Amino acid sequence: MQGTVVRVAASEGQRVDEGDLIAVVEAMKMEQPLIAHSSGVVRELAAEVGTTLVAGALVCRLVAD
Numbered sequence: 066m067q068g069t070v071v072r073v074a075a076s077e078g079q080r081v082d083e084g085d086l087i088a089v090v091e092a093m094k095m096e097q098p099l100i101a102h103s104s105g106v107v108r109e110l111a112a113e114v115g116t117t118l119v120a121g122a123l124v125c126r127l128v129a130d
Contacts, residue, residue, distance in 0.1 A: 068092030070116045075101075077110045080130060088112045088124055105129045 068090035075087045081101045088099045099112075105127035112124045 066092050067117055067119045068097065070112045070114055070118060071096065073110075073112050073114060075107045075110065075125065077107055079107045081105065081107060081127065090118060099124055101127060103127055103129075 069092075070088055071091045072089040073087075074089070075081055075085070081087065082104045083101055085101045086098055087101055087107070090097045090099060106129075108126045108128050109123065110125040111122070112118070118124070
């Protein structure tokens, strides 16, 4: 299912912990939080507000620090 990024909570180079909010995607009028699956540093942040994402799209990569 595709959705639109409505909020980006993380930034490139930011350190996040497992469970931290990365972004929020809206699909079918419901907001879905995208959370960090592990701790690390945000790299290759592709999500921007207004971007449409399809299933399997890269939002960002988390690199262990």
